[in-house]
Amino acid sequence: DAKTTQPNSMESNEEEPVHLPCNHSTISGTDYIHWYRQLPSQGPEYVIHGLTSNVNNRMASLAIAEDRKSSTLILHRATLRDAAVYYCILRDRNDYKLSFGAGTTVTVRA
Amino acid sequence: GAGVSQTPSNKVTEKGKYVELRCDPISGHTALYWYRQSLGQGPEFLIYFQGTGAADDSGLPNDRFFAVRPEGSVSTLKIQRTERGDSAVYLCASSSISGNEQFFGPGTRLTVL
Numbered sequence: 001d002a003k004t005t006q007p008n009s010m011e012s013n014e015e016e017p018v019h020l021p022c023n024h025s026t027i028s029g030t031d032y033i034h035w036y037r038q039l040p041s042q043g044p045e046y047v048i049h050g051l052t053s054n055v056n057n058r059m060a061s062l063a064i065a066e067d068r069k070s071s072t073l074i075l076h077r078a079t080l081r082d083a084a085v086y087y088c089i090l091r092d093r094n095d096y097k098l099s100f101g102a103g104t105t106v107t108v109r110a
Numbered sequence: 111g112a113g114v115s116q117t118p119s120n121k122v123t124e125k126g127k128y129v130e131l132r133c134d135p136i137s138g139h140t141a142l143y144w145y146r147q148s149l150g151q152g153p154e155f156l157i158y159f160q161g162t163g164a165a166d167d168s169g170l171p172n173d174r175f176f177a178v179r180p181e182g183s184v185s186t187l188k189i190q191r192t193e194r195g196d197s198a199v200y201l202c203a204s205s206s207i208s209g210n211e212q213f214f215g216p217g218t219r220l221t222v223l
Contacts, residue, residue, distance in 0.1 A: 102152055
């Protein structure tokens with residue numbers, strides 16, 4: 001499985017943007033970049049995914065580097081509810097299982 | 111609509127006992143996954159069902175673990191002769207056939223004393 005590297009933790013202030021980096025230097029051409037988050041005492045929740053182009057949805061934006069060796073999840077205005085562990089996952093287009101790493105623990109200060 | 115549900119939410123058992131964990135996926139989802147999450151770590155894949163059959167059980171740690179999905183909907187994860195190292199949160203997820211997004215349940219916290 002292709003691996004991802006994320007910072008262990010990040011802090012943000014409420015109402016400010018949060019930029020979560022992810023390095024995946026061994027990504028293959030058929031790997032999609034998926035992001036999930038896990039709120040305390042809950043199961044993981046899908047956030048966004050992309051292949052090459054930047055993606056936006058109601059939860060977040062995903063910015064993908066031109067060489068695809070890194071990506072950044074952007075939460076535009078952090079709220080206290082966004083405090084969670086965020087996982088960056090590479091998933092081959094022909095695969096189905098998710099390979100989670102340790103993720104980034106995001107803390108949001110009021 | 112209803113999401114993925116798992117029962118029980120908590121299970122405490124003694125070493126050596128048998129346990130069953132149940133997962134009710136989202137209606138109409140053909141794919142179902144089991145993961146296990148130990149404290150402080152990300153979830154770890156156990157098994158994947160497409161319909162009634164186990165398409166990939168490569169994540170099951172040993173033959174004490176077994177899962178079924180006899181009618182292509184509800185799934186049961188079965189653990190025989192439980193060990194203290196089996197203590198973890200067991201997560202179930204389901205997805206549609208396209209499978210881009212997996213929907214997770216709240217998990218069952220298993221504690222083996």
